[in-house]
Structures are given as structure tokens and as C-alpha cells.
Amino acid sequence: TQLLEQSPQFLSIQEGENLTVYCNSSSVFSSLQWYRQEPGEGPVLLVTVVTGGEVKKLKRLTFQFGDARKDSSLHITAAQPGDTGLYLCAGGGFQKLVFGTGTRLLVSP
Amino acid sequence: DADVTQTPRNRITKTGKRIMLECSQTKGHDRMYWYRQDPGLGLRLIYYSFDVKDINKGEISDGYSVSRQAQAKFSLSLESAIPNQTALYFCATSVQGFAGELFFGEGSRLTVL
Numbered sequence: 260t261q262l263l264e265q266s267p268q269f270l271s272i273q274e275g276e277n278l279t280v281y282c283n284s285s286s287v288f289s290s291l292q293w294y295r296q297e298p299g300e301g302p303v304l305l306v307t308v309v310t311g312g313e314v315k316k317l318k319r320l321t322f323q324f325g326d327a328r329k330d331s332s333l334h335i336t337a338a339q340p341g342d343t344g345l346y347l348c349a350g351g352g353f354q355k356l357v358f359g360t361g362t363r364l365l366v367s368p
Numbered sequence: 369d370a371d372v373t374q375t376p377r378n379r380i381t382k383t384g385k386r387i388m389l390e391c392s393q394t395k396g397h398d399r400m401y402w403y404r405q406d407p408g409l410g411l412r413l414i415y416y417s418f419d420v421k422d423i424n425k426g427e428i429s430d431g432y433s434v435s436r437q438a439q440a441k442f443s444l445s446l447e448s449a450i451p452n453q454t455a456l457y458f459c460a461t462s463v464q465g466f467a468g469e470l471f472f473g474e475g476s477r478l479t480v481l
Contacts, residue, residue, distance in 0.1 A: 292469070300475070301474055356413070358411040360409060360410045361410050
């Protein structure tokens with residue numbers, strides 16, 4: 260079974276701080292997706308990365324896919340309360356999409 | 369209105385009862401999925417369907433069954449609910465299967481006593 264481990268599991272920070280969330284696996288994935296889930300809602304896609312070493316930026320969020328396509332990171336600059344939520348990575352392969360264990364982020368004003 | 373609608377949103381039931389969770393979508397996607405979410409375990413795939421005549425087991429299908437009544441409707445059944453099936457259940461749709469974006473419903477919280 261392919262596993263995607265995310266770290267940290269929980270992160271509580273103050274508004275304005277920077278943070279990085281990691282998504283690691285021993286398996287190679289053809290693509291890596293990042294979702295954000297807010298309370299009472301389903302996950303919503305933030306980004307998909309498909310090339311080893313790829314970096315994508317979405318406003319204050321920077322996503323990177325590892326060179327070997329086994330890991331990924333999400334960096335948030337100057338976090339805001341609106342960034343609060345559960346962040347999930349998901350690795351795509353043949354006939355499957357494996358979700359990570361999740362990182363719960365709380366950004367306080 | 370949500371593009372992917374799940375009913376009920378919350379349900380409390382007793383061990384041994386039959387439960388059906390329903391999902392309907394207006395996105396026109398052929399591919400539909402049922403996931404289960406537990407704290408610390410992420411989302412795990414229960415069943416998926418790539419068209420009306422196609423049903424496939426996911427990684428945790430034991431104790432569950434599904435029915436694809438139409439392109440827009442995909443229901444999940446627990447024939448005899450047990451407490452460890454207490455979880456948050458999500459229906460999702462996609463255009464491209466496992467390589468593409470998943471569009472999730474708002475979830476159905478099930479508690480089995």
C-alpha cells in the first residue's frame with residue numbers, strides 16, 4: 260500500500276508567520292495534488308504538479324514537487340486567518356489517487 | 369446550489385441498521401467516487417465508478433456496497449452498520465479519473481452507536 264505522510268500533523272501560528280508543510284512517500288507518483296478543506300466542506304483543489312522539480316506559486320502559496328517525484332512541500336508566506344484549514348496532498352498513479360494523512364493549520368489573528 | 373450534493377449531511381444510527389448515503393451531481397461528469405475520512409488517515413477510497421455500467425472496489429470496500437443509478441447519481445450503502453464505520457463520508461466527481469481534479473460534496477457525517 261502506498262502511503263503519503265504529511266508533517267506536521269498540526270500547526271498553530273500567528274498571522275504573518277511563514278510555514279512549510281511536507282508530504283513524503285517512498286513511492287513515485289506521476290502527479291501530486293494539494294487540496295484545502297475547511298470545516299463542514301469537502302476538499303478543494305489548490306494545485307497540481309506533474310514534473311519533478313516543478314515549482315508553482317498561487318499568491319502567497321508556493322508548491323514544490325521533489326526531483327524524484329516522491330515528495331512535495333507547501334510553503335505559505337505571511338499566513339492569514341483565511342489560510343486556516345486542513346491541507347491534504349494526494350499522489351496520482353496508475354488507477355489510483357493516494358491521499359496524505361493531512362496537516363491541520365490554525366492561523367490566529 | 370452545490371454541484372455535488374450529498375444526503376443526509378448528518379446521520380446517527382445503531383449497530384446493525386442499513387444505511388444509504390446518496391450523492392447527486394450537476395457537473396455532467398462520468399466519474400464518481402466515495403471516500404471515507406478519518407482523523408489522521410486522510411481520505412480512503414471505498415468505491416468508484418467511471419460510467420453508469422462500471423463499478424470498482426477501492427481500498428476499503430468491505431462492509432459497503434454502491435449503486436450507480438444514473439450518470440448523476442451514485443449511492444453508498446452500509447448493509448449492517450458497525451461502530452467502526454463512524455466517519456465522514458465524501459462523494460466526489462471528476463473528468464479525468466485519478467489524474468485529474470476531484471470535485472467533492474460537502475460530506476455526510478455518520479455515527480454508528
